[in-house]
Amino acid sequence: MSLSTLNAISPIDGRYRSKANALADYFSEEALIKYRVLVEIEYFIALCEIPLPQLKTVDASIFEDLRAIYKNFSADDATAIKDIEKVTNHDVKAVEYFIKEKFDALDLSAYKEFIHFGLTSQDINNTAIPLSIKEAMNDVYVPEYFTVLNKLKELVTEWANISMLARTHGQPASPTRLGKEIEVFVVRLEEQFNLLNDIPSAAKFGGATGNFNAHHVAYPNIDWKAFGTKFVQEKLGLQHSFPTTQIEHYDHMAALFDTLKRINNIIIDLDRDVWTYVSMDYFKQKIKKGEVGSSAMPHKVNPIDFENSEGNLGIANAIFEHLAAKLPISRLQRDLTDSTVLRNVGVPFGHTLIGFKSTLKGLNKLLLNDSKFAEDLENNWAVVAEAIQTILRREGYPNPYEALKGLTRTNEKINQNSISNFIDTLEVSNEIKTELKAITPSNYTGI
Numbered sequence: 001m002s003l004s005t006l007n008a009i010s011p012i013d014g015r016y017r018s019k020a021n022a023l024a025d026y027f028s029e030e031a032l033i034k035y036r037v038l039v040e041i042e043y044f045i046a047l048c049e050i051p052l053p054q055l056k057t058v059d060a061s062i063f064e065d066l067r068a069i070y071k072n073f074s075a076d077d078a079t080a081i082k083d084i085e086k087v088t089n090h091d092v093k094a095v096e097y098f099i100k101e102k103f104d105a106l107d108l109s110a111y112k113e114f115i116h117f118g119l120t121s122q123d124i125n126n127t128a129i130p131l132s133i134k135e136a137m138n139d140v141y142v143p144e145y146f147t148v149l150n151k152l153k154e155l156v157t158e159w160a161n162i163s164m165l166a167r168t169h170g171q172p173a174s175p176t177r178l179g180k181e182i183e184v185f186v187v188r189l190e191e192q193f194n195l196l197n198d199i200p201s202a203a204k205f206g207g208a209t210g211n212f213n214a215h216h217v218a219y220p221n222i223d224w225k226a227f228g229t230k231f232v233q234e235k236l237g238l239q240h241s242f243p244t245t246q247i248e249h250y251d252h253m254a255a256l257f258d259t260l261k262r263i264n265n266i267i268i269d270l271d272r273d274v275w276t277y278v279s280m281d282y283f284k285q286k287i288k289k290g291e292v293g294s295s296a297m298p299h300k301v302n303p304i305d306f307e308n309s310e311g312n313l314g315i316a317n318a319i320f321e322h323l324a325a326k327l328p329i330s331r332l333q334r335d336l337t338d339s340t341v342l343r344n345v346g347v348p349f350g351h352t353l354i355g356f357k358s359t360l361k362g363l364n365k366l367l368l369n370d371s372k373f374a375e376d377l378e379n380n381w382a383v384v385a386e387a388i389q390t391i392l393r394r395e396g397y398p399n400p401y402e403a404l405k406g407l408t409r410t411n412e413k414i415n416q417n418s419i420s421n422f423i424d425t426l427e428v429s430n431e432i433k434t435e436l437k438a439i440t441p442s443n444y445t446g447i
Helices: 017-027 029-049 060-071 075-088 091-105 109-114 121-158 178-197 213-218 224-235 251-279 304-326 337-342 346-364 370-378 381-394 400-408 416-425 430-437
Strands: 163-168 171-177 202-204 239-241 283-285 366-368
Touching: 017 029, 017 121, 017 346, 029 060, 029 075, 029 091, 029 109, 029 121, 029 224, 075 091, 091 109, 091 121, 121 178, 121 202, 121 251, 121 337, 121 346, 163 178, 163 370, 171 178, 171 381, 178 251, 202 251, 213 224, 224 239, 251 283, 251 304, 251 346, 304 337, 304 346, 346 366, 381 400, 381 416, 381 430, 416 430
Parallel strands: 202 239
Antiparallel strands: 163 171, 283 366
């Protein structure tokens, strides 16, 4: 049975395929194979550019033909490699044999033993996977992140002057402005993104135990460490980790996943806040003809996009957390646990992408319910008590906090009249009374 969105086990490849399909170019099995081919080809070219004595006769004009092997890589090529793997039972060795067949076709048979020369499979995996992550980040993740961020920035401006009753511990508190509350999330996201940019995309490249043993024994006069650094950093655009064991230590990758998790946590925090504002009737939601909010209650328009985002980002974070905790740990010079875990690296990116898109969809459906904001402020005149007692402190009035506590900490409703009447009883100048009476829940919003 061929795979479809209906029979896929993972919702990333099933229900949400249209939201995450851009990641297939970086994290699918075919993509991983393509990145391996890329590294093998570029490595061979780099050996020619040293040049190794046996490769001096390789004409540089053939390099673009070699690069075409990965630039024009197709699903048929990936299938051919998987067919080879059925025999070798080794995925990277299958790539090597595939490229050797391509060398035969290009009349380069004399040089094909320098494909994968001196390398272990992890020299390929630990460059291919960081490269795929780096390019997925740049091509897919970052644009989606900025789409969400820029939408939030628009709302900061649009809602800059919307006074809103704040709630701390779920109770009425000093008023704020809706735009400012959204700006809190904008700044948090920007600060984490800056940290994200400081994390290098690191790769291991150094032979079976990281020491270039095979390279050095074959060509002891070549500075293989310098070669490896130049290859990883200039050819692949990654940071060369050295020294290492057989595998990359993944510390930088763990830092990346931890930072992505923190960004997701900020979005989850946003999702929950907006969900709560919807439940408080601060927001209505745009109604799309034909949509159903509940199978039983026709009136309902549920904040499902924020719920969907929260759920998907939660799954993403669980996997990011496992990757960050597990990958830097490997027995002695290596065990195989990193290999099977890394095959799931695209999964948290997929759920993150779905989460971002759902948050964005939800934000685009929000309709401001101005009257509810005004109603809540008008019903909570007690919140100006903080302002009154602070000005009284400024004026040296005796026990102002206790005076306001006696007024407001009751079960009786506080309104504009009761506040005004209280101010009239204060032994302060008429100028101060005028100042105090000018304070309202709507204008007591700080800076």
